[in-house]
Each structure stands twice: as C-alpha cells, then as structure tokens.
Amino acid sequence: EIVMTQSPATLSASPGERVTLSCRASQSVNGKLAWFQQKPGQAPRLLIYATSFRATGIPARFSGSGSETDFTLTISSLQSEDFAVYYCQQYGDWPPYTFGQGTKLEIK
Amino acid sequence: QITLKESGPTLVKPTQTLTLTCTFSGFSLSTNGVAVGWIRQPPGNALEWLALIYWDDDKRYRPSLKSRLTITKDTSKNQVVLTMTNMDPVDTATYYCAHRVDSINTFDYWGQGTLVTVSS
Numbered sequence: 278e279i280v281m282t283q284s285p286a287t288l289s290a291s292p293g294e295r296v297t298l299s300c301r302a303s304q305s306v307n308g309k310l311a312w313f314q315q316k317p318g319q320a321p322r323l324l325i326y327a328t329s330f331r332a333t334g335i336p337a338r339f340s341g342s343g344s345e346t347d348f349t350l351t352i353s354s355l356q357s358e359d360f361a362v363y364y365c366q367q368y369g370d371w372p373p374y375t376f377g378q379g380t381k382l383e384i385k
Numbered sequence: 386q387i388t389l390k391e392s393g394p395t396l397v398k399p400t401q402t403l404t405l406t407c408t409f410s411g412f413s414l415s416t417n418g419v420a421v422g423w424i425r426q427p428p429g430n431a432l433e434w435l436a437l438i439y440w441d442d443d444k445r446y447r448p449s450l451k452s453r454l455t456i457t458k459d460t461s462k463n464q465v466v467l468t469m470t471n472m473d474p475v476d477t478a479t480y481y482c483a484h485r486v487d488s489i490n491t492f493d494y495w496g497q498g499t500l501v502t503v504s505s
Contacts (some may be wrong), residue, residue, distance in 0.1 A: 320495035
C-alpha cells in the first residue's frame with residue numbers, strides 16, 4: 278500500500294498570501310495524484326487531478342505540480358473561502374486508493 | 386448535473402451488518418468508464434477508500450477490509466449498495482459515495498455523506 282504523507286499538518290497564512298502544500302508518496306504514483314479541499318461539515322471537493330489538471334470550475338489560483346513521489350498544491354493568492362483542509366490522494370497503484378492525512382490551512 | 390446521496394442507519398450495534406445505499410442522478414452506471422465508490426472518514430480523521438464498482442459490474446475492495454465488504458449496483462434504480470459486516474466502534478465514520486469516470490480516474494462528484502455510529 279502506498280503511504281501518502283502531507284506537510285505541514287497545519288499552515289497559518291493571511292488572505293492574499295501565496296501558499297504551497299506538500300505531499301509525498303512512499304513510491305512513485307506515475308503522476309496519478311489528486312488534491313481535494315474539505316470544509317467543515319462538507320464533502321471533499323476535487324481540485325486537481327493527474328498532478329496538474331484543474332477540475333471543472335476550480336479557480337486558476339489553484340495549481341498543482343510534481344512527479345514521481347513529490348507533489349505540491351499552490352494557491353497563488355489566498356481568498357477567505359480557501360481556508361479548509363486539503364488532502365492529496367494517489368491512484369497510481371491501487372487498490373487501495375490512499376489519501377494523505379491532510380493539511381489544515383488556517384487564517385493567521 | 387450529477388448528484389449523489391447516501392442513506393442508511395445512523396446507529397448500528399457492534400457485530401451487526403451495515404447496509405448503505407447511494408442514490409444518484411445525472412449519470413448512468415451502465416455507461417462505459419463510469420464507476421461509483423465508497424469512502425469513509427472517522428470523526429476528525431482522514432479519508433479512507435473502501436470499495437468501487439464499475440459500469441461492467443467489476444468490483445474493487447480495500448484489501449484490509451475485503452472480507453467484510455460487498456458492493457452491488459442496481460442500474461435501473463440508479464443505486465449502489467455497500468454492506469459491511471461485523472461492525473465495530475472503530476467503524477464509526479461519515480460514509481461518502483462518489484462518482485468516478487475513467488477520463489479523470491478519481492472522485493469528481495461526492496455525496497453529502499452520512500454519519501454512522503457504532504455503539505451498543
């Protein structure tokens with residue numbers, strides 16, 4: 278089973294800032310990496326798939342990059358609605374699909 | 386517009402079998418490349434994928450839970466059912482169903498989730 282490790286666990290930032298969240302896989306996932314955003318009491322929302330492709334309706338301030346085992350999600354200019362928990366997920370070698378433990382993005 | 390909604394008991398006793406239904410609209414589970422999966426999330430914890438069923442009735446399960454899980458579909462009713470046997474308090478979680486299509490390969494539409502508590 279591929280283990281996904283996200284860092285940091287919590288990130289404090291201010292509106293307007295640029296932030297980068299990290300995700301590392303225990304082995305190569307061949308670029309098959311997705312990012313989800315989850316707000317309290319809500320279902321996860323797909324942001325990015327295949328490392329760098331934005332899902333339908335996702336603003337351009339969200340971007341993804343990486344390869345092999347190391348991936349990043351960048352938010353270019355934080356908006357108030359972006360404060361949430363972010364999960365990465367691999368689908369390069371499954372079953373099982375595996376998720377990271379999440380990064381909580383909080384307001385500084 | 387794709388929507389999914391989970392339904393089932395909110396409380397089950399230890400050792401009982403959980404049956405959850407995912408009712409969806411906006412797509413057909415008989416369309417080539419479409420699948421529906423189940424994912425759960427214990428309170429305050431991360432997401433854990435459980436099972437997936439494809440348009441052609443092929444199925445995949447989380448290896449560590451495979452002996453306890455069964456996923457089925459009723460295409461005519463637009464429903465997917467997940468059963469989990471021998472429930473334990475550690476299975477307390479919000480259970481989500483989600484849509485997956487081959488072109489994206491991950492879960493692009495999710496239900497709102499249903500909280501299942503396992504307690505005597």
